[in-house]
Amino acid sequence: MTDNAREEDWEYCRNILPLVSRTFALNIGQLEGDIFKTVLLGYLLFRIADTFEDTIYQDEKEKIADLEDFSAIFKGNKDLPHRLKLYESLKFRWKENSDEKDLIENGHIVLRCYFDIQDTYRRIIDPLIVETSEGMIKFQKQKLQSNKKIFQLADIKELEDYCYYVAGIVGKMLTKVFCQRESIKEKRSELENFRVHFGIALQLTNIIKDYKKDIARGWCYIPLTITEKHNIELNKIETLSQKQIQGIIKDMIPFIITYLDSALRYIKLLPLSERSIRIFCIIPFILGYRTLAKIAKMEGNKLTREEVAVIMKQSDAYAKSDSSLEEDYLKIREKYLS
Numbered sequence: 001m002t003d004n005a006r007e008e009d010w011e012y013c014r015n016i017l018p019l020v021s022r023t024f025a026l027n028i029g030q031l032e033g034d035i036f037k038t039v040l041l042g043y044l045l046f047r048i049a050d051t052f053e054d055t056i057y058q059d060e061k062e063k064i065a066d067l068e069d070f071s072a073i074f075k076g077n078k079d080l081p082h083r084l085k086l087y088e089s090l091k092f093r094w095k096e097n098s099d100e101k102d103l104i105e106n107g108h109i110v111l112r113c114y115f116d117i118q119d120t121y122r123r124i125i126d127p128l129i130v131e132t133s134e135g136m137i138k139f140q141k142q143k144l145q146s147n148k149k150i151f152q153l154a155d156i157k158e159l160e161d162y163c164y165y166v167a168g169i170v171g172k173m174l175t176k177v178f179c180q181r182e183s184i185k186e187k188r189s190e191l192e193n194f195r196v197h198f199g200i201a202l203q204l205t206n207i208i209k210d211y212k213k214d215i216a217r218g219w220c221y222i223p224l225t226i227t228e229k230h231n232i233e234l235n236k237i238e239t240l241s242q243k244q245i246q247g248i249i250k251d252m253i254p255f256i257i258t259y260l261d262s263a264l265r266y267i268k269l270l271p272l273s274e275r276s277i278r279i280f281c282i283i284p285f286i287l288g289y290r291t292l293a294k295i296a297k298m299e300g301n302k303l304t305r306e307e308v309a310v311i312m313k314q315s316d317a318y319a320k321s322d323s324s325l326e327e328d329y330l331k332i333r334e335k336y337l338s
Contacts, residue, residue, distance in 0.1 A: 005116040019099035027283040057094040060144040071133035077142035135165025152220035168196035197262030
């Protein structure tokens, strides 16, 4: 077998995407050409790092080792054979039957495709994979040093810091990739003002949606300053009162809104002619604020398939009109999120 990517390698990457992220499969599939390929591979590489961080089958010391070894693959402009050799041992570090572990076991396929795209894109992605991995290591070390069963972020500043490493950096990658297009390049400096905020907005929405699941695996991203205010004990998270749940939501939403506002500004800077890139950004933005509205109304934390189907149709229309998108967002924000 050669190191060069084959069509079946690309097929694997396209097929594994919806299995490891239904949400991002919706919007990455809207992209075209080299940008589609680059964002697909960039996302899968970030997802591999996320899996090393999130797995319940490794302790903090093992996770730190995994992330350090994964990060090393992307340092120093290594050629493909060198990267494949370094990656080999990462495949087998724990046993698990999941789509995420399948991605790790086949990470060599992603790397082969990674060398099928232009060097320009690898020069964008390489240092960002290193940065996200090292940021995750920082928080794993904090948990290890805390010696606590459930590690909790201290305050909003620490939450922002964490969200930057796991999601804001993705916004940096996307903006650098999009700015390879001449029509977007001229907006680069303005886009850079909001690129990190977009990723953080989506991550914060996921955190408020899934905080109970996170606590079950030993992490609490709802800051201590908020849980203390509402007399919340982490070992009793399953029996929170309605008032305590509403307290978390009430304190987190204004913080999330500031980032969603920036996400809207980011989208409005993208030229109307760049339809596929606009739809790529619009889909998760609408999913984010509609999910947040559902949480605020105490109507669960997941959109139905029917609601997602409607959003997909709306995204196509909003790609042609900033004012329509802004009107919908502001209406939801005023009604449910203020």
